[in-house]
Amino acid sequence: MSSVAPSIPPPRQFPCAKCGANLQFAPGTDSLQCPYCGAMTGLPTVPGHIPELDFLMYLKGLPETDGVHDTVTVRCVKCAAETTLAPDVTAGLCPFCGCGIVATGSSKKSIRPQGLLPFKITQNQAAELFRTWVGGLWFAPSALAECARKSAIRGAYIPAWTYDSDTETDYTGERGDDYWDTETYTETDSNGNTVTKTRQVRKTNWTFASGHVSNSFDDVLVMATQTLPPKCLNKLEPWDLPDLVMYGDEYLSGFVAESYQVTLGDGFERAKAIMAGPIHQSICGQIGGDQQRVSSSQTAYDNVTFKHLLLPVWISAYQFQNQAYRFLVNARTGEVQGERPWSWVKITLLVLAIVTFAIVVAAIVSHH
DSSP: OBOOOTTSOOOOOOBOTTTOOBOEEOTTSSEEEOTTTOOEEEOOOOOSOOOOEEHHHHHHOOOSSTTEEEEEEEEOTTTOOEEOOOTTOOEEEOTTTOOEEEOOOEEEEEEOOOEEOOOOSOHHHHHHHHHHHHHTOTTOOTTHHHHHHHOOOEEEEEEEEEEEEEEEEEEEEEEEEEEEEEEEEEEEOTTSOEEEEEEEEEEEEEEEEEEEEEEEEEEEEEEOOSSSOHHHHHTTOOOOGGGOEEOOHHHHTTSEEOOOOSOHHHHHHHHHHHHHHHHHHHHHHHHOSSEEEEEEEEEEEEEEEEEEEEEEEEEEEEEETTEEEEEEEETTTOOEEEOOOOOHHHHHHHHHHHHHHHHHHHHHHHHO
């Protein structure tokens, strides 16, 4: 990465017409709102379909088009997240791990987002979901609730790719047709006599199969962040991708946006793994029979296009006993996921209580 170029503009500001403060996007609305005087300004409607970009063209190198731009980012030394700071801000807290970061920015060319999902869940709603989630945790340290109360909830856009592709797959395998056969066996009865009996046994007749299947995929979603825990991130799905809007800097006002860490090519490899499941189902459906075995398959991917998107999450990155934990809210649906600490003292006390109860019950039974 090169040093910050003076020609690169800072993040856009949207001054309030009444007091001059920087307007921020108001979740759940189509407006910017002043955090000081409360004035609302409607966002301009941006008509048009979110464009699909040619995968192979961008894979060869970033073209000099409107789809590529210079970005100035700051990198958290703790979790390696790359984000932007608000204009005129030189220090802050990383929204992904809660550690302090100082603006030592760097510049790089990257693919501009084509679309995004605006925030719908408000910060107050996300904070209430966080408190409810912490309050419902079993065997959590007693001090966690107070820690959660003091933890800030921050809004961030996380990067994602979607891929479209037509696939053509040649395969070989086996078709299994079940049938029932009568089997004779012997057993010893209660009198010690050997008795001959019969029973129905299911067997399978396997025959060779080969063929070709075609599939089309639309908007295969791959998260392009490596900062947040995948287990929690995946459970935030589904995302309402049909409600995507054209990208606009106005939607980012008041929030941070993470730069993509999963490259376009690596993202498509992950998309292939997602597409493999439906392709396998198509093969099994064509083979037919009662059971299927797929020995080999070769897939060609054609007409591959992609979109770079930003998805909204509320994050509480809190430190507890020198360990970072993350709580995530899907800022569209309110789905909550998170990491949590455990109180081994409470768990130990429960185990001791169970053991003690079992000893008492055993003693009572033995006495009677």
